[in-house]
Amino acid sequence: MELLNIDCLGKKLRLEGSMAGWQQLFWNNQLVSQVAASPNGDAQIEHTFTLAAKRADPMIQPPEQAIPAETIPVRLVSKVQWQPFILEYQLWQGDKLISEGERSTQDIERQVPEVAPAKQQKFSLIGLASLGFKLLKSAKVVKALLAGASVAAYSWLFSIEFALALIACLVFHEYGHIRAMKYFGMKTKGIYLIPFMGGLALSDERINTRWQDVVISIMGPTFGLFMSLLCLIAYWITGHIFFAGLASFNALLNLFNLLPILPLDGGHILKSISFSMNSMVGLIVCVVAAAFGVWLSYSLGLALLGFLLLIGSLEIVLEWKTRHQSHLLPLDRYGQIFSAVWYFATVGALVSIIWYFAGSGDDMLSLPLEILRS
Template identity: 45%
Template sequence: MQVFSFAYAGREFVVAATPATGEEWVNVDGERVSHLRNFNPISEHRFDLPDLGEVRVGFQLNLATASVIYQLWVGGTQVLGAQARLQLVREDEGAVATETADETVAAAAPAPAPVKNTSWVSLALVGFKLLKTVQVIKVALLAASVAVYSVMFTLEFAIALIAVLVFHEYGHLRAMKKCGLPTKGMYLIPFVGGLAVGDMPKSRWQDVYISMMGPVFGLVMTLVFYIFYLVTESHFAGLVASTSALLNLFNLIPVYPLDGGRVVKSLVFSGRNYLALVALLGISALCFVFAWKMGFYFITFFIVIGVVDILAGWRVGLAEDITPLNRYGIWFSVFWYLAIVAMFLGMIVLIAQDALPGSEIAMKVLAS
């Protein structure tokens, strides 16, 4: 795509680029004399011409004003410097543009097409740079997470922990795609965990399904490490399984915006009456008693917080215009949620009963 052009010493200089790949090149009288890859708005090309010697073309794009400032050096001396509008003409349209140029000047009428193309290509350039920035942020957060967890534990354990988090967030992204919702990828945040980004669900069932698939994928990863621990008695595998179970269990705490909080809210607000609220309070009371008798005071605390959170947002949730769960969906989601929670708790307890060094940390957290 032609970006701009100028003439010097009877020669025509054309600067072209492909925004998607970052490729830039300079043609002189139709012959390519320089080619490089650049994603920045500032660029410089160096090349030699038979009758001019060493030539340097530098330019700076301004997407906001759809203009370019360029300079031409010959033999180390600047011989040209000017500002021009971005032309942004596709190379295969160059012949047509050249043939009609004289007619356009003779008619003394401005051609609106280049300005129109400018806006679209400018948006494309900005969008591509933003996309590139997002990818850099993702890589930076991944590196920061590995560094932080390596300091806290070991490099091997940090990598395993990152794998657990990534697999959990991948479960959310896979569920979003299955529901037909656009996704924007995942982010790993040190000390926090991960975040899968996508459009908001259009029904309560989509909200439940997307929220639960993260822990379900986490359960698969946890089971892999747990089975490997049972077969090989690997201390490392046992600790990863215990930690993975604890992290996924924490995500199922019924406090918004954690996965568990999203599930519980969808269940309660699908009832759209006080009977659903009473049912939630009854189930919460039973879970509270069970957790208290098992010594899982950490869970009892968040059960109370979750109930308070639901009560505080009761009227707001009822006012949301989103398709609720039917009766079958409500009961299926309740048992699905409780079953996943029970499996994570079971693995934590079983590993701790083996007196595996380090596995007592998960039990202490649950009992805190």
Template identity: 65%
Template sequence: MELLNIDCLGKALRLEGSLAGWQQLFWDNNLVSQKNASADNEGAHTHEFELKFSPVPANTQSADQGITTSGTNAETSLGSVIEPVQLFTIRLETQLQWQPFLIQYRLLINNEEVTQGQRNTKDIERQVPEVAVSNNEKPSLIGLASLAFKLLKSAKAIKVILATATLATYSWLFSFKFAAALIACLVIHEYGHIRAMKYFGLKTKGIYLIPFLGGLALSDDKINTRWQDVVISIMGPTFGLFLSLILLVLYWVTGNIFFAGLANFNALLNLINLLPILPLDGGHILKSIGFSANGKFGLFAMVTGSVLGILGCYAMGLSFMAFFLLIGSMEIVFEWRMRHQSHLLPLDRYGQIFSSVWYVFTAAALIAIMWYFAHSGDELLAAPLKILRS
């Protein structure tokens, strides 16, 4: 992941690294220094290299310049040198802390300090990486659908077409009144994702409703931290929880069973979204928490938590959720080995605990709403909980 990007002699000096301990320093997109993976992934580090560079006056085309760099690896020649050529000794001194993230830096040229400063998690969240992040995720049905809609997102009419198709589909399955209310539930869920994206300064492309699948909240920008992934993912179910609570209060005030049925069904939809499988929201949340744990203890804690969740679901008769919790647990173990290759800044200890509590509280509140209606004596209101038990 990109830790630092500052100006050095008119070019970008970029430092990349990971929790595995490796670091790579680039000047003008050329590798000039690197450090191999090591258990000593924090503390003070120094990168030093020599640069033969012909500074170009402001009124001269940059194509006429020549540079030669030499660092800890090998000397790299990038064009013919035009006199006069100057030799620069570049040294970047950093003090790195991962949890909570903080990097302090000091740049020296020919033993003279030219700049210094520091960056924290907020700076990482707002940065636009110079090197585009590649997507190595395996294709899936929803992933391919997301890609297809991204290709069509420039046409605003597609939103209207999809919304109309979704309304027609749910009207056929239920009724027009319930279908319209259900679409409102989906929109509020996706709007939670949109609000979180905007909070982090990401560009959003709106909400797309998909018949039988739900909805998608799309953004062109890439996230830079696990915290962003957690917040964006969980804000959909959180908004859904707020809506169910509002509908529950309306049911208590009016006694209208329509509000009760909608609150119950909306809780079911959002609870399914919290299942720990990708590409559902719960899969993103638990993956970010699990892969942020630095060490075997963090992995053990995640697996233990999943096992307790499985046992709890079986105890309540929620075998459907227990099955997917088991799948999610195996996925955490499988992908844990690849955690150091991620470009995302991991959660610190506080972030891991807070995210876990937020996730558990949201899921428990949704289950509590469904449990309340299941024991209300109305057979129809007990249907969502029966769906999970079947």
């Protein structure tokens, strides 16, 4: 992961590191130093390298009398503490200290990682089709078409009233993800409604920490909880059964998203917490959760859930294979506990809403609880 990116002699000096125990230093996107660091981060790491700079000379010299380049010794001294994350650094040019500072988790969250220059590609039909797809995907008309298709699909299955209510639940849920992305300063592409699959909130940028992954993932169900509570209050005020049904089924929808199965929101939360504790623990916990999902999909005959499990299992394998090269800063112990409490509190609140309406005696309002019991 990128730990530091500062200016050094007019070029970018970038420090990358891993909890597995290594650090790499790049100057102007060229590797200049690599050091095996302690995974505990309890010792100072020193990168030493030299740069060649042209000497200033007002007179034009013949080639055989050209002044040789000046060699500049550079040292970067750093100390990393992973949990909680703190990076202290000093940049020396010879015996002169030219830069020093400290970075925290908040700095990592807000940074935009260095991206290597893209290679120029020759014209091809595949490239042209890919460009056209990207332009089409980003167009607002596509969002409108997908939203219309979703309304039509759900109206065909149920009714227009239920379809509009379901769309409102999905949009409110995805808006929670969007708000979390914007909180971290990420650029967003908006919300896409996909018929029979729900919704999708997209961003142009990748996350840098597992805390970002937790917050972005859980804010969808949290906003869904807020919507159910608003519907509950509306039901108390008006007594209209529509608000009761919307509160209960919306709670069930968001509770489903909190299942600890990738790529659902609950799976991302579980992965971030478990892989922050220990990579082996993360693998075991995620595999157990996937096995639970297989059993659940077999018991309920849910083909879609089985498809999601397949995607999630591939993500678990990829996470395990790239655990030593992960660019995500792990959660500290406080972050792990807070994330788990937030998760279980949201699950408990959603279950309580479902349980409350199930006690009304109405068969329709009892259906979400029956689904949980089945």
